[in-house]
């Protein structure tokens with residue numbers, strides 16, 4: 001052990017939620033240190049000739065394929081869904097699609113309304129001002145007025161453009177009498193006068209990072225503000241354990257620094273923002289006399305109720321070349337026609353979102369992309385021409401109900417450099433989720449038919465779609481069935497709070513990041529003892 | 543050494559198409575490029591192990607026999623074969639010459655997506671005329 005230092009607040013993880021909470025604390029004058037196992041990740045590859053190879057390898061969302069030094073081991077024998085995440089300053093937003101929807105009010109009340117899942121101890125109205133604040137910092141393109149959602153403030157920038165493929169889908173939704181709306185996107189459609197971030201130039205592979213700065217990863221949004229406010233960010237810092245005193249209060253963390261030296265940092269408050277997989281992993285690994293089953297795990301709740309949003313993909317192939325890989329790949333339009341519960345319609349509770357995806361590059365298409373791998377051999381080249389640039393896809397993203405047997409636990413057989421065991425994922429697709437997926441596949445097929453597809457390819461459960469890790473340290477009023485209270489404070493462990501998606505009691509049926517960031521800001525304000533949201537000053541926008 | 547079979551194997555996977563203008567694997571030195579990508583990711587051994595499963599007389603078989611042997615290998619070891627495809631397609635579709643053919647055949651530029659990006663017309667709000675006629679239909683709840 002090299003030494004002991006002190007700070008007011010430690011935040012573990014510099015991703016979507018960690019960056020937000022660190023900024024909020026620093027803005028209030030608190031001394032914050034953020035420990036992040038990854039580093040800064042420049043967005044260079046989209047300018048290089050081999051950009052598609054980089055996307056398949058060092059920028060791959062699956063750590064087992066990427067094999068980056070910053071990653072931690074994950075065991076996936078017991079899940080059909082592979083993990084998708086990124087470690088670095090910006091966290092998984094370094095790799096994300098930046099589709100930026102909000103939960104619906106009903107998502108917070110699934111138990112009361114539909115008799116399934118768990119109600120949140122807070123509601124949509126509690127989060128609404130924080131959604132707005134987060135939108136201001138991240139920068140959102142879109143359009144208010146969607147009839148599928150509660151009214152929201154005018155979006156700062158107009159929606160990103162549709163491309164020929166997504167325009168085709170929009171027309172099909174209209175003719176079927178189904179809802180669609182242009183996506184709220186955390187991507188600048190216009191350059192920001194006050195900031196340094198430029199406008200999207202529709203290059204396509206957002207996952208490589210964004211040289212114009214249009215796509216909002218938190219290294220470009222929250223981090224410059226947080227650093228200006230004095231947050232101390234230590235990269236290459238792998239937190240190994242949260243430590244407690246004899247009474248069980250969280251007082252410090254132990255971590256391996258970038259030089260592989262063991263460090264000890266004390267704080268009044270420790271906030272975990274390590275992602276819904278990394279957070280339970282760290283809590284379970286933090287065993288002590290006071291917390292022999294892992295910190296916060298006296299009732300065996302940590303890591304349980306893992307929710308992913310199981311995803312199907314339906315791709316239409318068209319005779320005409322309408323699907324070139326041009327435009328933000330995940331941000332164009334969505335349909336929430338089937339979002340709210342309607343058991344009679346789909347023989348399942350709750351619902352799902354259909355989200356338009358634009359085409360993939362030549363290599364991505366050849367390897368299968370959202371459809372099927374182009375066959376090798378004499379038919380390869382003609383088949384490539386018939387597929388590349390001819391596809392449009394819809395994802396079916398369904399609400400995942402919390403199941404205690406779906407979980408993150410530890411696999412002691414493999415450890416990282418800091419001797420923390422691997423995260424082990426166990427996940428089984430539930431009957432309700434399968435029914436929702438099948439219903440959504442049927443509706444997406446109808447859209448493709450209506451749009452004029454000559455061939456439709458269905459991926460009934462996308463394997464590489466573990467983008468969302470939710471529910472593994474859920475908020476709740478009852479310590480028997482939850483890990484934190486409504487303010488993210490871990491039951492029975494003073495001095496410890498959680499702000500990432502692990503706190504979600506239910507998953508909704510949309511991409512979760514705006515909600516988890518808004519929730520992190522809400523929790524921060526409570527922990528700071530603030531009553532109401534204070535306005536943001538102009539120089540802090542974008 | 544089973545890797546000696548790689549040039550033949552790659553020509554069976556990506557034989558080219560003179561009519562459409564696509565080069566074959568050997569036209570663009572694909573074996574060297576694929577092996578370079580594999581070496582960077584410590585995958586040379588995996589390729590070697592896979593190719594060692596081909597019949598001993600693979601090199602002397604007729605083209606149709608080689609295709610049949612590869613089909614059998616794909617059926618017997620789909621994961622290993624997927625690795626071969628990854629490096630074969632990976633090297634092929636990142637080759638500058640092949641990207642020019644992609645551009646010529648499909649119109650998708652051979653240059654990288656950045657720094658120039660691509661042009662798209664702004665979002666056209668008139669497309670929303672139909673959906674805007676709908677009344678709000680999200681479910682209202684208390685709190």
Ligand SMILES: Cc1cc2nc3c(=O)[nH]c(=O)nc-3n(C[C@H](O)[C@H](O)[C@H](O)COP(=O)(O)OP(=O)(O)OC[C@H]3O[C@@H](n4cnc5c(N)ncnc54)[C@H](O)[C@@H]3O)c2cc1C
Nearest residue numbers: 013015016017037087088091092097098099239500511513
């Ligand atoms: C390919 C892809 C596409 C996506 N697209 C979308 C989308 O379009 N819309 C959307 O809403 N969401 C999307 N997501 C999900 C989104 O990125 C996550 O929901 C969000 O980033 C989660 O935020 P977080 O703060 O919980 O975790 P993260 O952003 O993942 O950050 C966690 C950080 O904690 C660090 N960490 C973990 N353990 C430790 C430790 N022991 N010590 C120190 N540091 C640690 C990690 O290195 C990481 O940087 C996507 C994700 C991926 C991978």
